[in-house]
Amino acid sequence: MKALAPARLTPPAGPRVTRNVEKWLSIGILLLPALVIYTWMVILPVIRAAQFSLYSWNGLGPLTEFTGLGNFVAIMRDEVFRVALGNNLFIIALSLLVQLPLALGLAVLLQSRLAGRAVFRTVYFMPYVISEVIAAFIFRYIFRPEGGLINMVLGTFHITGPAWLADTHIVMYAVFVTLTWKYFGYHMVLYLAGLQGIPAELKEAAKIDGASSWETFRYVTLPLLAPTIRLTIYLSVIGSLQVFDLVWAMTRGGPVSASETMATYMYRAGFIKQQLGYGSALAIIIFLICFGFSLVYQHFAMRRDVEGAY
């Protein structure tokens, strides 16, 4: 009898156990590599950034100088941070007011029966695949005060163009032009996808009812495109809050921090001035702004779109 007891504890034929073993083994093999690299390269560094932000630290030696929220208080009083934040907000504002409407306009243009529209789409989207460093170099060349294309064109109208990248009041406009050149195609592609989802019958019905093409756009197309527009606004804001490569390669945040963004300032603090605690606090602030924005935005603006997404 005693010998039989353990035998009854293991399930009779065994397939369920082997199936369970196989399932967990498969889960382990399939999931662990991603989990390990992701945790190691993304999550742990983020946690450590939060930790560093509470210290004054130059990156060498142990973390000893605990300053609590000292770095954050200092950032709030930091003149350069205010300029950087202002520049990020400037990019957001112009992106929403100029870049997105431009992208939408061109998407609508490409959606109409236009000869060679596939070619136009290819051209409009092309800058997106070109690296920001290259875009920065070419635009630095074009924005040169002497012999740059922009000022030569202005010169033919007898206008003396400014020193675009050396003028603290103008540099951000030059940066924005370059950003728009590179990124509007991305939004245009999203709008095109959204426009494709609108049934042609609706537009035809509006036309039969006597609506002008503007009215059709305003009262049929635009409302139906609203989820896509909300999405591009979201992506545009998040992207604008994180701008780094292009600014760094184009101006290094200069002249005198006039084109500094939060990310370039963080890079400067952390890697050039070796203030890792201060830099980490800046990083955490960038994160909190992005996170706060997406919570609020998704809650109020995108909730209807997210529901039923799966």
Added chain:
Amino acid sequence: MSRRKNPLHTLRAGVVLQFVLAVVCAAILLVPLGTSVLGGFKKNSELMMRPFGLPAVPQTQNYTNVLASHAFWRQLENSVFVMTLTTFGVVALAAMAAYVFARLQFRGRDVLYNFFTLGLMFPTAVAILPLYLTIRSAGMVDTYWGIILPQIGFGLPLTIIVLRGFFAQIPKEIEEAAAIDGASIMGMFFYIVLPIVRPALASMAVLVMVSSWNAFFWPLLVINSTEMYTLPLGVMQFSSQFGTDYGRVLAFVTLSMVPAIAFYLVAERQIVSGLTAGAMKG
């Protein structure tokens, strides 16, 4: 009078106007690229006089100089190497994880999935200082792995989310039939599910390729020796080294754009569909 009232004429005028508008926009967009391509064909003396427009006599020496240089080919090779491993890493690991999240039931699955989606919230900038320390203490500064592993880590969340969506769309019946025939979980993943989602894998791969190819911020930190520079770092270095030797720099910039543009012209459909899927689902 009758001309203006004829709807066909207004329609045609509208179409012509649209076409002209489209051409003008395309021209404005292409000017920077054209400037770079043509500039490479000019001597500096000509660039001073006529920096824009067609070269009087095309000079090929800027281009041949770059093509004959060791640095350009070396950087091209480095970029290709980093891009290949990054792309393979992201797509392979993400597909494996996405399959688990889409198909296998187990305790803690949703928590783990949310753990991955959390990654979308972190701009690379947030983690970059401690990530650098991580890479430094792992002895990976100035190595290709020092670029590749972080790129994989940051590429995973979005790719997992998108691929999980694609896996979930596959009818379960296919796998149920395979299970009755005795297929294992791994077998189903490799031989049934992966082939079905190949187009989605291609789209995501192409997306990772573009972002890895253009990556600048992170390689700038990790790579010190010029021998290991990728092309974006090369452009930066070349343009500061040769400063106002614009013809030469423009030739270098143009040539370093060629692979990306050629690739784009071939894979435009995948890039666009990958981006759209990524934006909509992320």
